[in-house]
């Protein structure tokens with residue numbers, strides 16, 4: 001089977017499985033999975049830059065928040081319907097990531113991490129500063145009537161799951177497609193050996209900038225969808241933890257694998273969920289598990305699977 | 315009529331914190347020639363070719379390629395104009411297959427055309443004798459084979475000017491012989507600038523030899539006459 005055919009089977013299989021799960025899962029896990037799929041979109045966006053291009057950003061919460069507030073504020077103040085508001089969220093993230101990419105890519109390595117972190121902190125503080133409109137930390141709720149997209153009420157669990165699944169599938173297919181194209185191969189080449197890629201005649205900076213924009217826009221789509229599906233917009237989503245989460249999800253699931261972000265997000269979500277049921281020191285259990293994984297499964301879950309058994313995994 | 319120069323430099327210089335690694339080099343390379351660039355360690359050979367392909371910015375002077383001043387162009391644009399460069403210290407994509415390594419080199423020209431890429435990769439790998447290892451990871455190759463892979467990545471770009479920085483370093487005797495044949499086969503189609511310490515290779519492949527010493531051109535000779543040049547002997551060939 002060709003690489004392209006395997007990719008179709010793998011990703012088609014994952015989407016089919018997620019589709020089927022909604023009919024068998026109990027309500028609690030059904031709701032969790034809808035949330036996980038949206039967060040996995042965020043992780044996939046992060047993975048495009050970190051996993052495939054090799055750029056470690058500590059400021060992706062800015063893109064997530066750009067999508068979230070691009071949607072939330074236009075609904076709250078401009079009376080946008082959900083579809084134009086969603087578009088506004090995605091475009092906000094696109095613009096913010098283009099600007100941040102353009103400026104931050106003047107630096108590399110640790111400096112890039114710090115510059116992206118600073119941008120995200122500046123964004124976070126801006127949200128607090130304009131608390132009159134954003135309601136700062138407290139945030140604001142998007143009411144049920146404002147969450148009816150093209151006649152579909154996104155507040156019911158079934159519709160919500162379906163909307164999350166559609167967004168997830170679109171982003172998974174985009175990712176799977178991009179990494180098969182010549183453009184995606186150049187991103188991987190940049191990750192592996194930037195100097196060599198440049199000396200093969202590739203415009204490294206341009207490729208990185210496009211990667212930041214794809215990554216940031218996908219993250220923003222997740223932020224916008226999160227607000228629309230779960231009805232809440234708040235500054236905590238722009239805080240530094242939300243820049244660290246996608247890094248952890250991707251590391252756990254497997255950086256530079258298409259399905260790693262989903263696996264990592266599920267894993268971490270249920271790790272925290274289950275351990276908080278056992279003890280109040282659940283962050284300790286989560287922490288220890290993370291340390292063990294980084295010691296013994298350095299490529300992440302899917303990355304290890306690829307290394308040991310399935311080298312064809314994209 | 316004189317052959318056209320594919321590459322010309324005028325007063326090309328590079329200073330590293332007070333040291334002139336390359337100083338005032340006027341250099342002309344006619345189209346189709348195989349030129350060897352020799353000189354003792356630290357003579358400035360790698361720096362000079364780095365200035366040509368834009369890896370290292372020049373302190374002063376100019377580079378003309380194919381009739382066009384490229385001094386201000388970044389490396390990737392010069393490569394896109396038809397230069398190819400192989401590193402003195404092997405630089406490959408260790409975690410990717412040989413096929414993908416060469417495909418990255420081939421693809422820039424044949425962007426969407428999968429058949430052309432497939433053909434180009436096969437041809438380049440065959441030329442260096444690595445075709446049967448296409449699916450192996452580049453990092454798993456022996457050092458010598460990695461050098462050959464790097465040459466294949468140069469060939470895969472179908473460049474007009476192929477710059478090779480000590481390609482035979484680390485190759486076995488038989489591989490060096492194959493390399494000589496390869497360069498002689500290239501002679502008609504590609505202009506080659508070859509940095510080389512192995513004088514056998516130089517004598518057997520080069521049309522002309524440029525000797526660099528302390529960043530300056532010491533001599534420019536044919537292989538036949540270079541052995542008689544006493545300045546070159548003193549600086550490089552080690553006879554006195």
Ligand SMILES: Nc1ncnc2c1ncn2[C@@H]1O[C@H](COP(=O)(O)OP(=O)(O)OP(=O)(O)O)[C@@H](O)[C@H]1O
Pocket residue numbers: 330333335353354355356357358359360361362402
């Ligand atoms: N990045 C750098 N910074 C400072 N000095 C440098 C740098 N690169 C080269 N040099 C110095 O410039 C001089 C020329 O170095 P270069 O590498 O061009 O020599 P070379 O002729 O290629 O030598 P070799 O045969 O050992 O490869 C040397 O003295 C070297 O130490």
Ligand SMILES: [Mg+2]
Pocket residue numbers: 359360361402479
């Ligand atoms: Mg050198």
